[in-house]
Amino acid sequence: MSGLFYIFVILVAYQMDFQTVRGYTLMQHLSRQASNLQYGLNLANKYNHRYGGTGVKVAFSARTSGNYYYSSGNIIKFSYVYTNQGLCLKNGQYFSAPHSGLFAFSWSLRTYSSHVAYTSIRVNxxxxxxSLCYTGTTSYADSCSNTVVLSLNRGDNVGIYSDASKAYIASYYSSFAGWEL
Structure with missing residues (x-):
């Protein structure tokens, strides 16, 4: 009896393929839907959408590796990289957005007595x-930090720059991190 049932199902499916809806057979409708679905998945993959792309969220964390002076306009290098998921932190200097979206960035800097660390986060x-760290004439160190959420386009570059004529950045205590929201 089950063999007859399968033959019946095949005959019904075969017959349904000849029935038309708006000029298309059932198989033609299914074929068009499959093509539309594939097109959507390809489009999502092209723009690295989480549901059709790699699904990997971007995140990085790095710190400085020594005490350095930076003149105004120079990018600060965070050469000791802890995490670089997505490989978007380039040379420890800047983040390059792999796709458009919202990203959060945080940086923390330390400077020693009688020094200043006036910095900014820049997009392109x-x-x-x-952010400003300033110890004045005291013999103490000062730390400062800031966090910002940025809407970026694919290919935008984000880095931490010195805005002082001579910013002193202390090692081990200065860091830069970012992650996708």
Missing amino acids: GYIRQK
């Missing part, structure tokens, strides 16, 4: 936020 060279 344009200042988006600033």
Whole structure:
């Protein structure tokens, strides 16, 4: 009896393929739907959408490796990289957005007595936020930090820059991190 059932199902499916809806057979409708679905998945993959792309979220964390002076306009190098998921932190200097979206960035800097560390986070060279560490004439160190959420386009570059004529950045205590929201 089950053999007859399968033959019946095959005959019904075969017959349904000849029935038309708006000029298309059932198999033609299914074929068009499959093509549309594939097109959507390809489009999502092209723009690295989480549901059709790699699904990997971007995140990085790095710190400086020594005490350095940076003149105004120079990018600060965070050469000791802890995490670089997505490989978007380039040379420890800047983040390059792999796709458009919202990203959070945080940086923390330390400077020693009688020094200043006036810095900014920049997107493609344009200042988006600033931070100031200044110890004055005291013999103490000062730390400062800032966090910002940025809407980026694919290929945008984000880095931490010195805005002082001579910013002193202390090693081990200065870091830069970012992650996708």
